[in-house]
Amino acid sequence: MTLPGRLRVLPPFHSKRHLPSKLRKLRELDGKAAVQIRGAGTEFDSLRDYVRGDDVRSIDWRATARRTAVVVRTWRPERDRRVVIMLDTSRTAAARIDDEPRLDTGMEAALLLAVLAERGGDRVDFFAFDRRVRGRVDSAAKGNLLGSLVQAMAPLEAELIEMDWAQIPAQVRAISAHRSLVVLLTSLDSGAPEEGLIPLVAQLVRQHVVLLGSVRDPCWAE
Structure with missing residues (x-):
């Protein structure tokens, strides 16, 4: 017995083999590997104490005045x-x-x-x-x-x-x-x-x- 039917061919998505390495890089950029990104187009993440080598432009002066200790902002991708x-x-x-x-x-x-x-x-x-x-x-x-x-x-x-x-x-x-x-x-x-x-x-x-x-x-x- 023969029955009519239709076969739908889906894209094979061979490039999914690149997903693990690309996702690791994405997590790094997202700060999950202790990497923080600062710059235009980023979102505020949290405050932390200033350490030597931090960009002085990251200093939050209002928070610093309240805490009487130098505090900087950290950022994450939007x-x-x-x-x-x-x-x-x-x-x-x-x-x-x-x-x-x-x-x-x-x-x-x-x-x-x-x-x-x-x-x-x-x-x-x-x-x-x-x-x-x-x-x-x-x-x-x-x-x-x-x-x-x-x-x-x-x-x-x-x-x-x-x-x-x-x-x-x-x-x-x-x-x-x-x-x-x-x-x-x-x-x-x-x-x-x-x-x-x-x-x-x-x-x-x-x-x-x-x-x-x-x-x-x-x-x-x-």
């Missing part, structure tokens, strides 16, 4: 930041790099980054796009982020059409009105930046921090 990941599904995603479609490599990068950001306490949104949204995961949705991402990525294919970069700012605004880290996983092949990517980045950096991610053919480095 939490609950917004991370927006855009995966390019236009024609350039069909190119094969080292015998793997660029789209597959982009999905691996998106999965690894999303899991690390979530473990770091950040809110992660994802969308796949070319001229329209092909897949979306909302940070406000309840449930397992990794499971939601692989389900959203399963039906993705590279579309043989050009990317419409002009729509990206509106897509980002619809996801987050606040300052976010916007990660664009796309192609930086010759011609692509001039076709709209550079003007897009110039527009996004007015409000957001922008990171471009692109896979490169290892043969180019030879």
Whole structure:
């Protein structure tokens, strides 16, 4: 007897092998390995007594006056930041790099980054796009982020059409009105930046921090 059915192929997430080392580094940056980070964009953590070698800019003068002992502030990385990941599904995603479609490599990068950001306490949104949204995961949705991402990525294919970069700012605004880290996983092949990517980045950096991610053919480095 033959029964009709559908087979859903999920992204393999090979890059998960990098998770242990990346998570150890994340814990170090988060202060769990006795590492404190000070600087712009960090959150206040606690007060402690001053020791030789501390940055004098960390001294909390009000607390020092109350305690009659020099006290410094310690800092930790911000939490609950917004991370927006855009995966390019236009024609350039069909190119094969080292015998793997660029789209597959982009999905691996998106999965690894999303899991690390979530473990770091950040809110992660994802969308796949070319001229329209092909897949979306909302940070406000309840449930397992990794499971939601692989389900959203399963039906993705590279579309043989050009990317419409002009729509990206509106897509980002619809996801987050606040300052976010916007990660664009796309192609930086010759011609692509001039076709709209550079003007897009110039527009996004007015409000957001922008990171471009692109896979490169290892043969180019030879």
